[in-house]
Amino acid sequence: MSNSTVRAIVTDIEGTTTDINFVHKVLFPYAHSKLPDFLRANADAPAIAEQITAVRSEMVDPSAPLEAVIDKLLHWIETDQKVTPLKALQGMVWADGYQRGDFKGHLYSDVAPALHQWKDSGKALYVYSSGSVQAQKLLFGYSDAGDLTPLFSGYFDTHIGHKREATAYQRIVAELDLPPAAVLFLSDVIEELDAAKQAGMQTLQLVREGTQPGNTHACVTRFDEIAL
Known part of the structure; x- marks a missing residue:
């Protein structure tokens, strides 16, 4: 993965930034x-x-x-x-x-520090989840690491397309107005990563507890293992 070319990072939520159990x-x-x-x-x-x-x-x-x-x-x-x-x-x-205050948005402990670091280094941050944009903003806005919504430049949900179809990622890349290879997609789901790769994005699989690593995408277990 040619990290130096990454200008934008698109992250999944469930199983990637957030425990599926939450x-x-x-x-x-x-x-x-x-x-x-x-x-x-x-x-x-x-x-x-x-x-x-x-x-x-x-x-x-x-x-x-x-x-x-x-x-x-x-x-x-x-x-x-x-x-x-x-x-x-x-x-x-x-x-x-x-x-x-019935609950806060769960984030793995490695997520918020990495998001801050990437934002500070000039990367544009986006979310793509099957949960609605509103639900995404709530989770990050009321997260157990505080309000992280100022870090994000945009949010995508199923209105842009389904997460296992390459066309959704092509639309995201078009909206970001960047070359596909300048965009890194993070997810725990191999089929989503396959679709993003088909659209020309760089990909990384998050192998959290309970996730099975695949062999078609580079894998990390935490955000702080991602060298940008």
């Missing part, structure tokens, strides 16, 4: 328990009504009652579906939880 054992159960009452109380608010309409569209049932919409959302959470309106509504519920 997402699956804190965030998802919180949304599962709070979402029904949140929707019943706020269904007429424009931003929420818009997402409820999008859920009905996914259900191919434009007149589905609210309780059926709630059941569908809970089913999507239980089966870890990457459905855009679900991600948006989860983000709204999590915003409430972060602001109440």
Whole structure:
């Protein structure tokens, strides 16, 4: 990996900056328990009504009652579906939880110091996660290392495309207005790294606890092992 050419770093969240357990054992159960009452109380608010309409569209049932919409959302959470309106509504519920201090965004201890160092050395930092942009900003804004949102130049979610498809990374590179080889993508998921490599990006696999290293991408176990 020709590190000197890296001008921008795009990082995944789950399993890369953040313990998967935080997402699956804190965030998802919180949304599962709070979402029904949140929707019943706020269904007429424009931003929420818009997402409820999008859920009905996914259900191919434009007149589905609210309780059926709630059941569908809970089913999507239980089966870890990457459905855009679900991600948006989860983000709204999590915003409430972060602001109440019910939890902080988990980061591995090596993440924040590396992000600060890269930013100070002139690298542009971006996030690409299947969680909504709002959820990404909340996690880094209310992280256990403080508010890290000033470090990032931008955020991408499934609106740009799916994380295992090269076209999503081509779109990201186009938005960054950089040569693909000047962009480094960090993830724990080999299929995502394969797609980024297809788009011409440099790649590094984060092998955190529970991650299986592949043999097609360079691997590190911590951000402070990444020499830029």
